[in-house]
Structure formats: structure tokens, C-alpha cells
Amino acid sequence: MTIIVTGGAGFIGSNFIFYMLRKHPEYRIVCLDKLTYAGNLSTLAPIMKNPNFRFIKLDICDRENIYNLFKEERPDVVVNFAAESHVDRSIDNPEIFLQTNIIGTSVLMDACRKYGNVRFHQVSTDEVYDDLPLESDLLFTEDTPIHTSSPYSASKASADLLVMAYHRTYGLPVTISRCSNNYGSFQFPEKLIPLMIANALNNKPLPVYGTGLNIRDWLYVEDHCRAIDLIIHKGRVGEVYNVGGHNQGFRMKNSQKYVIID
Numbered sequence: 001m002t003i004i005v006t007g008g009a010g011f012i013g014s015n016f017i018f019y020m021l022r023k024h025p026e027y028r029i030v031c032l033d034k035l036t037y038a039g040n041l042s043t044l045a046p047i048m049k050n051p052n053f054r055f056i057k058l059d060i061c062d063r064e065n066i067y068n069l070f071k072e073e074r075p076d077v078v079v080n081f082a083a084e085s086h087v088d089r090s091i092d093n094p095e096i097f098l099q100t101n102i103i104g105t106s107v108l109m110d111a112c113r114k115y116g117n118v119r120f121h122q123v124s125t126d127e128v129y130d131d132l133p134l135e136s137d138l139l140f141t142e143d144t145p146i147h148t149s150s151p152y153s154a155s156k157a158s159a160d161l162l163v164m165a166y167h168r169t170y171g172l173p174v175t176i177s178r179c180s181n182n183y184g185s186f187q188f189p190e191k192l193i194p195l196m197i198a199n200a201l202n203n204k205p206l207p208v209y210g211t212g213l214n215i216r217d218w219l220y221v222e223d224h225c226r227a228i229d230l231i232i233h234k235g236r237v238g239e240v241y242n243v244g245g246h247n248q249g250f251r252m253k254n255s256q257k258y259v260i261i262d
């Protein structure tokens with residue numbers, strides 16, 4: 001099996017590649033990444049010489065070269081991690097978020113259609129559901145209405161709608177996973193946990209959102225990778241799967257859609 005992993009030099013994508021090469025050593029993994037400020041090629045150094053791994057520097061919006069890559073590699077599955085992913089940056093400069101997160105997703109799905117109706121998995125976010133009220137015991141489910149609050153979450157929600165539209169309009173075999181906040185190795189230091197650790201080590205103030213009462217659901221990155229592996233092998237096409245640490249505000253309602261990580 002050949003899997004194209006986009007955004008594989010980033011936090012979750014790189015963890016996913018390591019996980020998949022360990023779990024399925026016979027698979028070919030092709031990583032494409034534009035190497036924005038968030039991509040770090042040195043993370044992938046330990047596997048650069050693995051004959052079942054290939055890295056290519058490429059923008060998911062570059063239609064011509066994306067088509068060339070699909071023509072050459074003939075993938076069975078695409079897992080799309082590539083995104084502009086930092087909420088605060090999306091408030092300062094929304095345009096690149098719309099370009100990469102929406103247009104880039106459509107280019108990849110067009111390539112999937114053109115080269116054999118390739119299975120497409122979109123890595124999305126629970127931020128498409130917005131926040132739950134403070135001090136409530138409500139939980140998100142896959143049926144929670146989409147309600148976005150930043151250009152980042154709006155771009156991810158737009159991509160999700162587009163993914164479902166490609167499934168209904170063209171019959172593209174797609175799945176979507178929406179996860180909560182990931183933590184683990186190789187995360188860019190602008191994100192909460194590495195930022196707090198770096199600031200604490202350097203005796204700098206620890207920034208807290210709002211009044212500090214907000215609660216996040218945390219998901220260990222490798223558990224997320226296991227869930228995606230499960231979804232691309234056993235998930236039902238056309239479905240959305242929530243993936244959470246199940247500690248705050250996050251629940252999978254329909255038992256047939258459960259992604260249980262034990």
C-alpha cells in the first residue's frame with residue numbers, strides 16, 4: 001500500500017509517519033510538505049534512508065506538481081495533515097489559511113479523483129464545533145452543529161464541507177477525523193504546552209487565555225495516530241469521526257462511529 005501523507009514535517013504528520021512505518025513496515029509512505037515555518041525536516045532525519053519512505057518538498061496548492069506526484073506514485077490513500085494550524089496567526093493573516101486549508105484540500109481531492117478514486121482522509125479539528133459553555137457538562141458529538149469562531153476554524157470547517165461535497169457529488173471515498181488538542185513530541189513551540197514549558201524554563205510569564213477558567217481536552221499525539229490508522233483501514237467512507245482524550249467536553253455519540261483508544 002502507498003500512502004501520501006501531507007504536512008508530514010509538522011507535529012502530528014511526523015508522528016503519524018513514524019507510527020505507520022513502525023506498525024506497517026511494508027507500506028510505502030510518501031511525505032509531501034511545503035516546509036513552512038511549522039515544518040521541520042530534521043524531525044524526519046532518522047527515516048530519510050528508509051527505502052519505503054520518500055520526502056518531497058511541495059505545496060498542496062501546486063496543482064501541476066501534485067498531479068505529477070500522483071501520476072508517479074499512484075497512491076492508495078491520502079492523509080491530509082497539511083494546514084496552517086495556529087489560530088492567532090489566522091487572526092493576523094487569514095488569506096494563507098484559506099489558500100492552504102481550503103484550496104489545497106480541493107487540489108488534493110481533485111488529484112484523488114483523477115488518479116483512481118483514491119481514498120482521502122481529512123485531518124480536521126474539534127474547533128469547528130467552537131467552545132462549550134464554561135462549567136457545563138455538555139459534550140461534542142459528530143452531530144454538534146458547526147459553529148466557527150476564527151479564520152482558522154472557519155477554514156477547517158469549509159474544508160470539511162468540501163470533503164463531504166466531493167463524496168456526495170463525485171463519490172470520492174472520504175473520511176474526516178476531528179480531534180481535540182494534541183500533545184507530544186515535535187510540536188512547534190508556539191503551541192500551549194511547549195510554550196509553557198519553554199517560558200517556565202526561561203523564567204518568563206505563563207500566558208493564560210481569558211480568565212484561566214477554560215478547559216481543554218488533551219489527546220496524546222500517538223493515540224491520535226492510532227485512531228487515524230484505524231479509520232483509514234476500518235472507517236466507513238462518508239463518515240466523520242471525533243477523536244478525543246475523553247477527559248473534557250468530548251464524546252463520540254454513535255457507538256458505530258466510536259474510535260476507542262485503550
Ligand SMILES: NC(=O)c1ccc[n+]([C@@H]2O[C@H](COP(=O)([O-])OP(=O)(O)OC[C@H]3O[C@@H](n4cnc5c(N)ncnc54)[C@H](O)[C@@H]3O)[C@@H](O)[C@H]2O)c1
Pocket residue numbers: 006007008009010011012013032033034035036037038039040058059060061080081082083084085086100104123124125126156179180181182183188
Ligand atoms: N495540533 C493540534 O493540537 C491539532 C488539533 C486539531 C487538529 N489539528 C489538525 O491537524 C493537522 C496537523 O496539525 P499540526 O499541529 O501537526 O500542524 P503543524 O503546523 O505542526 O504542521 C503543519 C505542516 O503542514 C505543512 N504545510 C503548511 N502548508 C502547506 C502547504 N500549502 N503544502 C504542503 N505542506 C504545508 C507545514 O510545513 C507543516 O509541516 C492540521 O490540519 C490541523 O488543523 C491539529
